[in-house]
Amino acid sequence: MVRTRIAPSPTGFPHIGTIYQTLFNYAFAKGREGTFIVRIEDTDRARFVEGAEDKIYAALDWFSLTENESPRKGGEFAPYKQSERLDLYQKYAKQLVEDNHAYYCDCTPERLDEMRKKMQAEKRTPMYDGHCRELRKTSGVIRLKIIPKQSYTWIDGVRGEMKFETSNDIQPLVDDQVILKSDGFPTYHLAVVVDDHLMKITHAVRGEEWIPSTAKHVILYHYLGWEKDMPLFFHTPLLRNPDKSKLSKRHGHTDVTWYKEEGFLPQAILNFLAHMGWTHPEEKEIFSLDEFVSLFDLKDIRAVGPIFDLTKLTWLNGMYIREMSVQDLVKALKTYQSEFCEKKDSLDSIAKEKFEEIVALAQSRISTFKEFYPMITQFFSDSQFILTTDTDREVAKSLQEEFEKLKEWNKDTILEVLRNILKKHSIRMPILYTIVTGQERGLPLPESLEILGKPTVLSRLQKALV
RNA sequence: GGCCCCAUCGUCUAGUGGCCUAGGACGUCAGGUUCUCAUCCUGAAGAUCGCGGGUUCAAAUCCCACUGGGGUCACCA
Numbered sequence: 001m002v003r004t005r006i007a008p009s010p011t012g013f014p015h016i017g018t019i020y021q022t023l024f025n026y027a028f029a030k031g032r033e034g035t036f037i038v039r040i041e042d043t044d045r046a047r048f049v050e051g052a053e054d055k056i057y058a059a060l061d062w063f064s065l066t067e068n069e070s071p072r073k074g075g076e077f078a079p080y081k082q083s084e085r086l087d088l089y090q091k092y093a094k095q096l097v098e099d100n101h102a103y104y105c106d107c108t109p110e111r112l113d114e115m116r117k118k119m120q121a122e123k124r125t126p127m128y129d130g131h132c133r134e135l136r137k138t139s140g141v142i143r144l145k146i147i148p149k150q151s152y153t154w155i156d157g158v159r160g161e162m163k164f165e166t167s168n169d170i171q172p173l174v175d176d177q178v179i180l181k182s183d184g185f186p187t188y189h190l191a192v193v194v195d196d197h198l199m200k201i202t203h204a205v206r207g208e209e210w211i212p213s214t215a216k217h218v219i220l221y222h223y224l225g226w227e228k229d230m231p232l233f234f235h236t237p238l239l240r241n242p243d244k245s246k247l248s249k250r251h252g253h254t255d256v257t258w259y260k261e262e263g264f265l266p267q268a269i270l271n272f273l274a275h276m277g278w279t280h281p282e283e284k285e286i287f288s289l290d291e292f293v294s295l296f297d298l299k300d301i302r303a304v305g306p307i308f309d310l311t312k313l314t315w316l317n318g319m320y321i322r323e324m325s326v327q328d329l330v331k332a333l334k335t336y337q338s339e340f341c342e343k344k345d346s347l348d349s350i351a352k353e354k355f356e357e358i359v360a361l362a363q364s365r366i367s368t369f370k371e372f373y374p375m376i377t378q379f380f381s382d383s384q385f386i387l388t389t390d391t392d393r394e395v396a397k398s399l400q401e402e403f404e405k406l407k408e409w410n411k412d413t414i415l416e417v418l419r420n421i422l423k424k425h426s427i428r429m430p431i432l433y434t435i436v437t438g439q440e441r442g443l444p445l446p447e448s449l450e451i452l453g454k455p456t457v458l459s460r461l462q463k464a465l466v
Numbered sequence: 467g468g469c470c471c472c473a474u475c476g477u478c479u480a481g482u483g484g485c486c487u488a489g490g491a492c493g494u495c496a497g498g499u500u501c502u503c504a505u506c507c508u509g510a511a512g513a514u515c516g517c518g519g520g521u522u523c524a525a526a527u528c529c530c531a532c533u534g535g536g537g538u539c540a541c542c543a
Contacts, residue, residue: 009543044542141541159471173469181541188543212470212538237472244535275478275491283480285491302479305536309477312492322505364505415501422501429502441503
């Protein structure tokens with residue numbers, strides 16, 4: 001029975017990297033009738049952010065990556081919030097002390113800083129063994145007791161067998177990690193091992209930045225006697241900035257809500273993310289979440305850190321927009337508009353009625369929802385014709401004359417007028433666009449003018465020519 | 467700096483010893499369709515598979531060293 005999990009900490013906005021992890025965890029579990037769990041790792045009181053947990057759920061819901069067990073959903077292994085499981089961590093920490101695998105240490109933070117600085121100055125890896133171990137107190141933090149020169153192995157599903165030693169001839173390689181803090185909360189290392197074990201996690205999928213600390217986790221599994229059902233670890237590549245460093249707010253967009261504000265579709269983002277480190281067996285570029293779930297296997301993940309390429313995401317998003325029905329697109333744009341657009345009611349009343357037609361015209365011309373409104377400014381009620389040169393005025397006059405003569409107002413008759421005028425004034429299309437929309441290009445002009453209607457067009461011309 | 471991970475077009479990638487004079491996608495450029503733009507269609511440029519050694523009849527594919535990039539070294543996760 002496959003059981004996977006994500007373990008976000010409620011310390012801010014939901015990170016796109018978390019969604020990347022979620023996608024793999026979710027897809028692997030779902031594809032095998034397994035269980036996908038969300039566990040909230042709120043063991044750091046200092047970094048806790050009110051409301052961050054709800055934002056995580058909101059993000060999961062937006063992406064349709066719904067969990068089976070979590071604080072909000074409950075489940076057999078509740079509670080799923082680490083701050084509500086302190087007694088468990090304390091119990092195991094004390095057991096480790098009793099078994100002589102861990103020890104109390106009451107070095108003050110100031111003293112530790114001092115030691116750390118000294119060791120860094122000497123270019124040594126900080127290690128607390130020997131400084132604290134003799135103290136043998138019954139208070140303070142609890143540290144893991146690392147035995148030098150021990151070797152351990154574990155299996156990384158992405159990279160194969162991983163070996164490490166606790167020390168080499170020169171220096172320790174794994175330090176006496178704190179597992180229980182002085183406030184009684186566990187550190188990540190203890191909490192993740194205890195919870196993954198108790199929650200029967202079978203596949204631990206997480207970012208590559210965890211590889212170094214996996215050593216500590218493996219040691220904990222051994223000390224606790226749980227090595228037999230240690231989960232299989234899968235360390236996924238890290239999403240990168242264009243400069244190849246770990247994706248960060250400074251160089252890229254990490255906040256999930258940014259993508260929502262920019263008008264990206266969750267399905268497109270997921271599809272894009274699936275390409276990072278994984279390839280469709282038929283090298284298909286576009287596939288649904290369901291299809292991904294049915295095909296995905298953790299063992300197919302590549303270990304190479306991909307650069308998060310917004311350009312390709314944008315293209316993919318455009319493809320998704322084009323595949324939507326006009327009705328769905330209308331709905332999506334309205335939702336987007338009500339959430340993110342200021343000028344909600346500035347559409348011309350006729351344009352409001354014919355909104356679906358406008359959307360149909362724009363569908364192949366936008367890649368994100370955000371591009372929609374700037375593209376249809378000619379339909380705003382305060383929109384007007386813009387005449388900047390003498391030629392513009394002459395063209396506008398011709399338009400007025402010709403349009404007035406039109407008995408039938410439709411895109412064909414309008415186009416004929418436009419063609420004649422282009423010829424008469426020896427101008428090119430972009431000039432007309434600029435007059436009507438202020439931009440050199442945009443939605444098809446005859447269709448746009450048809451939608452606006454003869455009275456509106458004529459009155460705008462009249463106004464502009466005054 | 468120590469330890470660890472990684473290395474194919476600008477980017478995402480296919481490739482698991484012969485089908486590779488390295489395939490696809492985005493992007494770029496050119497052409498077609500067309501009322502502008504976009505969509506759509508066609509085509510082109512673009513990687514001596516980081517570098518150097520091996521192993522082999524045969525290597526992008528296996529091994530070693532080097533170089534480069536990344537991660538990590540908290541009472542944060």
